[in-house]
Amino acid sequence: MNLSRKQFLQLSGSSVLGFSLFSSVTGCSGSNSIQKITGSGEIMIEVKTKRLDLAHTWTISRNSSDFKNNVFVKIERNGITGYGEAAPNVRYGENSQKTTKRINEAKKIFEQNNLFHYVDIKEETDKAITDQSCAKAALDIALMDWVGKAFNIPLYKLFGLDTEKAPVTSFSIGIDTVEVIKQKVREAEQYPILKIKVGTDRDREIINAVRSVTDKPIRVDANEGWKTKEEALEKIKWLKDQGVEFIEQPMPSTMIKETAWLRERAGIPIIADEAVKTAADIPKLAEAYDGINIKLMKSGGIQEALRMIGMAKALGMKIMLGCMIESSVAISAAAHLAPFVDYADLDGNLLIKNDPFTGVKVVKGKFVFNDKPGLGVEGTF
Numbered sequence: 001m002n003l004s005r006k007q008f009l010q011l012s013g014s015s016v017l018g019f020s021l022f023s024s025v026t027g028c029s030g031s032n033s034i035q036k037i038t039g040s041g042e043i044m045i046e047v048k049t050k051r052l053d054l055a056h057t058w059t060i061s062r063n064s065s066d067f068k069n070n071v072f073v074k075i076e077r078n079g080i081t082g083y084g085e086a087a088p089n090v091r092y093g094e095n096s097q098k099t100t101k102r103i104n105e106a107k108k109i110f111e112q113n114n115l116f117h118y119v120d121i122k123e124e125t126d127k128a129i130t131d132q133s134c135a136k137a138a139l140d141i142a143l144m145d146w147v148g149k150a151f152n153i154p155l156y157k158l159f160g161l162d163t164e165k166a167p168v169t170s171f172s173i174g175i176d177t178v179e180v181i182k183q184k185v186r187e188a189e190q191y192p193i194l195k196i197k198v199g200t201d202r203d204r205e206i207i208n209a210v211r212s213v214t215d216k217p218i219r220v221d222a223n224e225g226w227k228t229k230e231e232a233l234e235k236i237k238w239l240k241d242q243g244v245e246f247i248e249q250p251m252p253s254t255m256i257k258e259t260a261w262l263r264e265r266a267g268i269p270i271i272a273d274e275a276v277k278t279a280a281d282i283p284k285l286a287e288a289y290d291g292i293n294i295k296l297m298k299s300g301g302i303q304e305a306l307r308m309i310g311m312a313k314a315l316g317m318k319i320m321l322g323c324m325i326e327s328s329v330a331i332s333a334a335a336h337l338a339p340f341v342d343y344a345d346l347d348g349n350l351l352i353k354n355d356p357f358t359g360v361k362v363v364k365g366k367f368v369f370n371d372k373p374g375l376g377v378e379g380t381f
Contacts, residue, residue, distance in 0.1 A: 037078045037150050039116035044076040045107050048381060049096045052325060052352045056184060059175040061199030061225030062091070068325045069096040072356075073103060073138045074381050077115055080149045083357070083377055084142030085333075086134035087297050087324035087348070091274065094132050102128075102135040110139070116150070118143050122303045133277065133300045134324075140301025141333045141375070148374030155302075155336040155374060166338035168365035170195040170219055170345045175202075178209040185213040192365045194218045195248075195345055199225015203235055207242050219345075221248035224274055229258040236266045246343075248293060248320075249273040260288040271320055271343075279307040282315065291318030291342070296334050297326075309340050323348040332359030332375045335367050356380050 049071050058065045073084040086103070088094035109124045122140060129136050148155045156163055171191035173184045175198070188194060196210055199222035210218060220239055226232040232250040239247065246269035251259055253275035263270050269290040276285060277298040285292065292312050299305045305321075312319045319341040321334050326348035338344050349355050350362065357379030361368040370376045 037080065039078065039114040039150070041077060043111055044074075045103075045110060046074040046381070047100055047103050048072050048074075049100065050327075050356055051354075052327060053354050054325065054351055055353045056174065056176070056180070056351075058325060058351065060197050060221075061175070061223040065325070068352075070325075070327065071096050071099045071103065071135070071138060072327075072329065072381060073142045075110065075115075075139075075142045075146055077146070078150070080146055082142040082144070082146030082149065083329050083375065083381065084138035084140070084145065085327055085329040086132075086138035087326045087330060088132070088134050089297060089324055092133060092277075092298070094134055099132045099135045099138070102132045103138060105129075106135070106139060110143075115143060115146055118147055118303070122301070126300065129300075134297040136300035137296045137330070138301075140303055141296065141330060144302045144333070145374035145377075152373050154369065154371060154376055155333075156339065156369065159306075159336070159340075161336075161339040163339060163367065163369045166335070166367050167342060167344045168192055169338075169347055169362055169367065170343075171347050171350065171365070172221075172345065173197065173210065175200060175206065178205060181206060181209040182213050185210055189214075190364050191347075192216060193245075196220050197223065198235075199223050204238065207239065211242060215243065217243060217245050219245050219248065219343075221273070222250045224249055224252045226250050227252070229255070229262050232262050233265055236262070236268060240268050244268065246271055246290070249275065256284065256288045263288055263290065269318065271318065273322065276308075278304055279311045282308065282311045282317070286315045286317060289317070291320060293320040293322040293345070294337075294341075295322045295324065296330060297324050302333055302337065305334075305337055309337070318342045320344070321346055325351060327352070327355050328357040328359040328379070329375065329377050332357075332377050335360040335369070336375070338367060 052068045071086040075082045086099045088099050106128050113121050170193040171188045172195045248271045271291045272289040273293040276292045294308050320343035321341050322345045328349045331349045357377045359377035
């Protein structure tokens with residue numbers, strides 16, 4: 001039998017997981033105590049905006065924030081609840097109002113489809129929402145949380161992953177005064193790797209402040225802050241001597257040729273962030289970047305992130321999992337993919353002081369997973 005790619009993806013959710021798992025969902029194991037979960041029927045979808053307060057003012061090369069308004073989604077069907085989260089980012093023209101509107105407009109897609117047909121739902125959602133990737137992410141995260149709970153297993157098991165293979169996460173230090181940077185570095189003592197935000201005319205001062213406190217490995221993120229290839233090269237040559245592992249998005253995302261020029265001379269890996277959102281962006285970046293930073297808020301969710309991982313691996317590129325300022329809902333969703341990748345920077349929930357959920361935890365940079373199904377998150381919606 002010849003299967004199309006779409007048919008294969010639709011079948012993979014049951015076939016690769018095996019009969020015993022499938023039977024626990026459908027009730028065909030013979031046990032009368034198992035409720036049949038059909039994926040169809042009455043559905044309830046709720047949307048709420050929650051303010052997430054940052055522990056410190058969060059400053060990168062283009063803006064500063066003291067809080068973020070993230071949008072949360074709850075999907076209920078067959079007695080199962082799935083949670084999702086959107087972290088709107090002004091860099092991509094997103095805000096909580098537009099995100100909420102797009103999610104509400106997409107509700108009918110979920111009402112009209114069987115939730116086990118998550119590939120179809122994702123395709124329809126991508127067509128319906130074209131300007132708020134984080135809205136797509138919230139819906140896809142909630143959908144995959146529901147699917148994992150329907151199968152009664154954590155998502156990392158659904159994907160066949162060994163959590164021991166997940167890389168440790170870095171902890172991010174935003175742009176600030178020298179004294180506050182030193183304070184942040186001391187507060188982050190338990191984390192073995194730091195990611196330092198740069199992209200200003202104070203970059204040397206920032207790195208020197210970090211190095212006055214610690215000699216642990218650091219990664220540097222310029223967030224498109226260096227505007228010419230010559231400026232970027234000069235700064236990278238200096239950073240190489242400061243124990244920097246790699247440079248993330250040194251120049252604006254449109255400067256692909258200039259980044260290719262830089263890569264030939266840098267002598268240190270260059271990772272794409274703002275330059276990459278979905279799998280379709282990756283092939284054109286392969287000659288300019290050594291790797292990509294996948295964020296669920298850019299990709300539009302878990303399913304597209306999986307496609308991106310496959311594409312990057314096929315092109316021999318390194319893969320990093322990153323995040324926006326997010327709660328444990330979206331961070332846990334990304335963490336379930338961590339065993340697939342080379343680097344992790346999933347600390348968005350560690351940077352806030354009022355996380356409304358708990359899920360995958362971080363201890364000394366290492367992810368600590370629980371055995372709860374789906375995302376494994378609990379909290380107040």
